[in-house]
Amino acid sequence: MDAGSVKIPGPNSPHCATCTCHGGPIGTSHSLPPLPVSIEQHLFANEAPRPDDIPILHGCLPPLDASLTRLDEEIAALSSLRDQLRLTLQKREVALEKLTSERAACHERQQKLLGAVSALRRFPLEILQNIFLMVIPDDLDCGFPVLSDRDGPWAVSRVCRRWRDAAQWPQLWTSFQITSYKCGWSVCDSCDNIALTGCTDPSALLQTVLDRSGSHKLSFHFEFDFDDYANNPRRIEDLLDTLMEHSERWERVTFDVPTALGVWLGDIRGEVSALKELVFTCCDPDWVWETVEENSIRVVRAFEVAPLLTDVSVRNAYLALDCSRLLRFTSRSDSYIPVPIDVLSVLRRAPALSYLNEASLAQNHTEWLTVGVPRITRSLEYLSTANAFLLRSLNLPCLDHLEVGSRKLHTPLPYLPFIADCLRASQCSITTLHLSNCDFSIGFLPTIVALSPGLKKLMISFSCQVITPDFNYQVDVSLGFLIHSLSQMVDDGDGGNVHHLAPLLEDLMFSFDVRSDQEWSFVNSALVDMIDERRRDEDGNGNGMLSMVHLVFRPHPRQVLPLLMDHDIARLRVLKASGFSVDIFRKDVDDSSIL
Numbered sequence: 296m297d298a299g300s301v302k303i304p305g306p307n308s309p310h311c312a313t314c315t316c317h318g319g320p321i322g323t324s325h326s327l328p329p330l331p332v333s334i335e336q337h338l339f340a341n342e343a344p345r346p347d348d349i350p351i352l353h354g355c356l357p358p359l360d361a362s363l364t365r366l367d368e369e370i371a372a373l374s375s376l377r378d379q380l381r382l383t384l385q386k387r388e389v390a391l392e393k394l395t396s397e398r399a400a401c402h403e404r405q406q407k408l409l410g411a412v413s414a415l416r417r418f419p420l421e422i423l424q425n426i427f428l429m430v431i432p433d434d435l436d437c438g439f440p441v442l443s444d445r446d447g448p449w450a451v452s453r454v455c456r457r458w459r460d461a462a463q464w465p466q467l468w469t470s471f472q473i474t475s476y477k478c479g480w481s482v483c484d485s486c487d488n489i490a491l492t493g494c495t496d497p498s499a500l501l502q503t504v505l506d507r508s509g510s511h512k513l514s515f516h517f518e519f520d521f522d523d524y525a526n527n528p529r530r531i532e533d534l535l536d537t538l539m540e541h542s543e544r545w546e547r548v549t550f551d552v553p554t555a556l557g558v559w560l561g562d563i564r565g566e567v568s569a570l571k572e573l574v575f576t577c578c579d580p581d582w583v584w585e586t587v588e589e590n591s592i593r594v595v596r597a598f599e600v601a602p603l604l605t606d607v608s609v610r611n612a613y614l615a616l617d618c619s620r621l622l623r624f625t626s627r628s629d630s631y632i633p634v635p636i637d638v639l640s641v642l643r644r645a646p647a648l649s650y651l652n653e654a655s656l657a658q659n660h661t662e663w664l665t666v667g668v669p670r671i672t673r674s675l676e677y678l679s680t681a682n683a684f685l686l687r688s689l690n691l692p693c694l695d696h697l698e699v700g701s702r703k704l705h706t707p708l709p710y711l712p713f714i715a716d717c718l719r720a721s722q723c724s725i726t727t728l729h730l731s732n733c734d735f736s737i738g739f740l741p742t743i744v745a746l747s748p749g750l751k752k753l754m755i756s757f758s759c760q761v762i763t764p765d766f767n768y769q770v771d772v773s774l775g776f777l778i779h780s781l782s783q784m785v786d787d788g789d790g791g792n793v794h795h796l797a798p799l800l801e802d803l804m805f806s807f808d809v810r811s812d813q814e815w816s817f818v819n820s821a822l823v824d825m826i827d828e829r830r831r832d833e834d835g836n837g838n839g840m841l842s843m844v845h846l847v848f849r850p851h852p853r854q855v856l857p858l859l860m861d862h863d864i865a866r867l868r869v870l871k872a873s874g875f876s877v878d879i880f881r882k883d884v885d886d887s888s889i890l
Contacts (some may be wrong), residue, residue: 313414328358345717416457424464427451431467438470438516441504442497447471448507465509470886473501473534474518496713498533505541512546512569520578530580535559542566549574557612561599577612618644623654640690642672652679654701679729683713694723700731700756707759707766711739715746724749726799731756736769741780741796750797756806767813774805775817782825794829799840806847807855818879823866830875843876851881852889864889 330338334351337344344352410416415423431439431447439447452462469753505513517538519531533557542563548570550557554577575595598604600613607616608625618641626638638653638795671690678691679698686699694742699710710733718725725747730740735755744750755774781800784792807815820861829841856879868890881887 312419325363327741328355330355343744363724381458386513398710411499423458423461424467427461427464427467429745431470438472438514441471441473441501463507465507468504468508469511470514471504473538474516475520475523497530498537501534501537508544510544513541513544515545516549516551517551518549518551519556520551521580524553524556531556532559539563543568545570547572549576551576551578553577553579554595556591557595557597560595560624563597565600567598567601569603570598571603572606573598573601573604574608575612575614576610579611595744597786614750616641618648621645621648623650624648625650627652627654638682638685639670642670642675642689647674648672649674649679652677653674653685654679661831683708683710686710686713686717689717689721691717691721692723694721694725696727697725698727698729698731700729700733707734707736707757707770709734711743712742715739718743718746719887726750727752727754729754729756732759734770735764735773738773740773740777744777744780744796747797749799751799752802752804753797753800754802754804756808758806758808766811767809769813771816774815775819775821778817778825782821782828800829801840802843802848803841804845808849814855815848816858818856820860820863823863826877827866827870829868837873837875845877846878846879848881851887852879 308601331351334348334355337348337352427448431451439449443449444453448462448467452459515538517535523530539560539562543566546569547568550560557575557577575598594613594615596615598607599617602615603615603620605620606623607614607621608627610627621641621644624641624645626641638651642648642651670688671692673692675689675691676693677696678689678694679696680700681685681699683699697714699714700708710730714730726749728743728747728750729752733755744753757770780796781794783795785795805818826841828839828842830837830839832838846852853861859879867877867879871890877890879889
């Protein structure tokens with residue numbers, strides 16, 4: 296019988312000619328014939344039957360023999376049918392698997408045919424290369440990892456021959472990273488990620504990248520920490536030597552390395568003629584700096600001759616720099632660094648400098664204390680510093696943005712007199728002023744604002760923890776006087792009135808991250824009145840210069856603003872509902888605004 300034609304007998308199909316089911320389907324249950332009560336009791340006892348019961352017992356055996364035979368036949372038939380069905384299912388599974396495989400092959404051929412007529416294949420190679428260039432990051436922090444074949448041009452070159460040809464474009468290989476953390480590589484002798492070139496030498500992998508970049512300018516990020524270098528000095532020095540062979544092509548570079556590797560760069564002094572942007576960080580641990588004497592600091596001189604250098608950022612390092620074309624300079628050092636870069640020296644040698652961000656907490660101020668006439672720096676427009684004496688040493692007629700102080704300070708410093716001296720000497724009109732952790736208890740705050748008639752943005756932040764209640768009270772009074780001064784009006788000479796201080800003020804922000812027992816009483820009805828007045832124009836409409844006021848506190852404002860009444864909060868809510876940007880909220884908690 297063919298397995299595909301197996302049928303289960305129906306209820307009217309004669310299958311069992313000997314049973315009482317009259318041709319019922321296979322598997323129909325058959326009840327056993329009843330026994331006389333006198334006979335059935337012998338089945339559940341061990342007593343010998345009576346002589347009269349023995350023939351009856353023998354007469355009950357033939358029907359049971361017939362039932363056993365019948366049941367055995369039905370069981371055999373069902374087993375055979377089960378085997379046939381199982382075989383049929385197996386054949387159907389094989390057929391289904393074959394059809395699925397055929398469909399997959401058909402779909403694959405369809406996709407290949409569609410790919411053959413795809414516009415992507417007709418793209419000129421130059422367009423494909425520019426698409427690759429757009430998806431491969433080119434900034435210093437996100438360039439492709441040289442030591443990983445899963446990113447950047449390494450990855451696209453493995454798709455197909457056409458893409459591999461397109462990936463040979465030199466521009467795709469000019470921005471990269473050489474770091475241990477980006478590919479999970481710990482600078483060891485075995486690394487699965489470098490199997491692309493069939494070698495176990497990272498320097499050879501880097502050389503491949505440099506060769507494919509042709510003669511184009513290079514942008515890269517080179518980062519290995521102190522432990523990396525201590526454990527594998529030869530391997531990292533080989534990488535650096537390979538890079539240094541192409542130093543004339545460096546354009547934008549970032550180094551985050553131990554001082555020893557920075558000094559190693561000294562061999563390329565005078566050979567970085569194309570360098571424009573430099574970020575250099577020394578990652579020596581604290582204990583290394585604690586053992587260094589001031590007169591034994593090693594200077595990195597690799598960039599002492601760099602005629603195109605315009606943007607420099609230095610952290611925890613002492614660099615000799617070419618400042619002839621310098622436009623932007625950032626210098627940061629932690630408190631344990633004994634000698635930072637001489638910022639005044641940079642200012643003297645950088646006539647075009649327009650941006651200076653100086654945040655070195657451990658400074659030798661001897662030279663600045665003895666400065667007589669402030670040095671005129673006509674090009675400087677942006678200044679951020681935590682050094683009060685630097686302010687007194689400068690005359691900045693073009694200054695526009697001034698940030699003074701540091702969030703790292705534990706105690707407030709008397710910056711304000713130095714800021715006032717700088718503004719008087721400079722005769723400038725700054726538009727942005729940010730004061731962080733300044734000692735406002737000594738006054739001068741309204742004076743500084745008065746010396747800045749073009750001020751548009753005023754930010755005051757305070758995070759010092761080492762202050763006394765008396766000092767907090769004095770600061771609170773000083774800020775209250777500032778609010779009062781910002782509310783005063785004077786005659787403009789044409790029959791109208793203007794605000795006495797900062798008539799162009801647009802943004803005002805206070806941020807306080809202090810102990811919970813310190814209260815700020817300057818936030819009161821007078822502040823709300825000042826906000827309401829300055830947001831109005833001459834016609835009394837809400838089109839005045841002031842457009843944003845934010846007050847940020849930690850802990851919750853309700854705990855530290857005793858004089859801010861409910862009706863003041865209601866007025867501020869009305870202002871906020873009208874579209875004016877005003878808010879009072881808790882620092883770092885978005886949903887804790889009281890407005």
